[in-house]
Amino acid sequence: MLEQIRRRLAENNCDVFISTYKTHRRYLTKFTGSAGLVWIGHDTNILIVDFRYTEQAAEQSPGWEIVKQESTLTETLQSLIEKYGVKRIAFESEFITVDQLNHWQRNFEVEFVPTKNWVAQLRMVKTDEEIEKITKAVEIADQALQELIPTIKPGMKEIELALELEYTMRRLGAEAIAFDPIVGSGPRGALPHAVPGERQFTRGDFIVIDMGCVYQGYCSDMTRTLIVGKPTDKHLEIYNLVLEAQLAALAAIKPGLTGKQVDSAARDIIASAGYGDNFGHSLGHAVGLEIHEEPRLSQLDEETLVPGMVVTVEPGVYLPGWGGVRIEDLVVVTETGCKILTQTSKEMVIIE
Known part of the structure; x- marks a missing residue:
């Protein structure tokens, strides 16, 4: 990866690339501390x-020269x-504030x-190492x-289940x-990013559960929708529609397609059933050191899928005042299609 950064330096006639963004610092160096600056010449x-962090950095980042900060980073x-005769520095514009850039420009010629x-x-x-860690987080x-x-019952509160999810994943x-x-x-459940509250589960409810954890820095992401009590015809209609769309998107994924094309594989099914306006978010996103990464599976994304990308596939239908359904798996793009990492069944689970 350093050679790819160095190619960019040459293409842009720059001497050095610097990064202060924590996630990129970890990705490039494997250093997990909360502060530091990456310098690639x-x-x-x-x-x-x-x-x-000098001792920690030396242990976690073999192959990197560790420089102890003087009294200030500026110094x-x-x-x-001065040591390397630097004239042009490439920096990450999306992660450097105007104030920080102004400070650098005032102090460095x-x-x-x-x-x-x-x-x-x-x-x-x-x-492969990253995929192994993501797979463990999924497991x-x-x-x-x-x-x-088996512990979810009518009368349980949303916030109680959320707490148990967090505790159990940590355990x-x-x-x-x-x-x-x-x-x-x-x-x-019609709120795609509902914050768990005091509401108690009641017969006739869909329960949308979206959850994920971090293992050795890497994230997982999964959604399942349960039903409390016997489902009605409408429950079955919406659930089966979302499941059909999700399975179609999974079948469509392969190298060479764009995120937009995969999104359409699910979105067209939902729209044809008359619920296009009730699927308002993108189909998915990449996952790694962060929970939302590029590329996206969206109506706007023209990025071409290649083997080794890890993305979510999560269509949903949300009906205000009634509820919603979302089904989400995490998958790895392979040479011929995709490998589904998420193993939790997608058959409708009925809570009695």
Whole structure:
């Protein structure tokens, strides 16, 4: 990956690429500390950290020169700029504030060149090691939900289930939750990102559960929709429609298609059934060190899928005042299609 950054430097006539963004710092160096700056030159790769992290950085980032920050980061950067005769510095414009850039421009007699997506594009295709960690995060979430489904009963509160989801994933080996669990029941299931509240599960409710955890830095993401009590014809109609759309999208995924084309595979089915206006979000997104990454499976995304990308497939139908259904798997794009990582059944689960 360093050679790809260096190619970009040459193409843009820059001497150094710097990054302060935590996720990119971890991706490039494997350093997990909360502060530091990555410096990549044509023949240098340096990780600047302060006193708190020198030992940790040396352990986690073999192959990187660890530079201990002087009294300020500005002084340390100035020393490196002078040492290597730097004239043009490429920086990540989407992660540097105007105030920070102004500070650098006042203090350094160099040209700062804005860049975007140099590292994000590298992160789109996962290594085997990354996929192994994502798979483990998926397994933890799968197991947690399977353990908890038998405990879900009418009268249980959304917030109680959300708490149990978080605790169970942590107990099973997750280092953190990937995002606050979404639990929306009954009419609140029509909120795609419902915040769990005090509402109690009631017969006739769909319960939308969206959950994920972090394992060794990498995220998982899964949604299942349960029904409390015997489903009505409308429950079956909406659930089966979303499931049909999800299965169609899974079958469509293969290298060479764009995110837009895969999105259409699910969206067209839902629209043909008359619920197009009730599916208002994209079909999916990539997952990795962050829960939302590129590429997206959306009506606008023209990025071509390639093997090694890890994406969610999560169509939904949301009916205000009634409820909603979303079904989500995490998949890896393969040479011939996709491999579904999520193993929790998609058959309708009835809570008695």
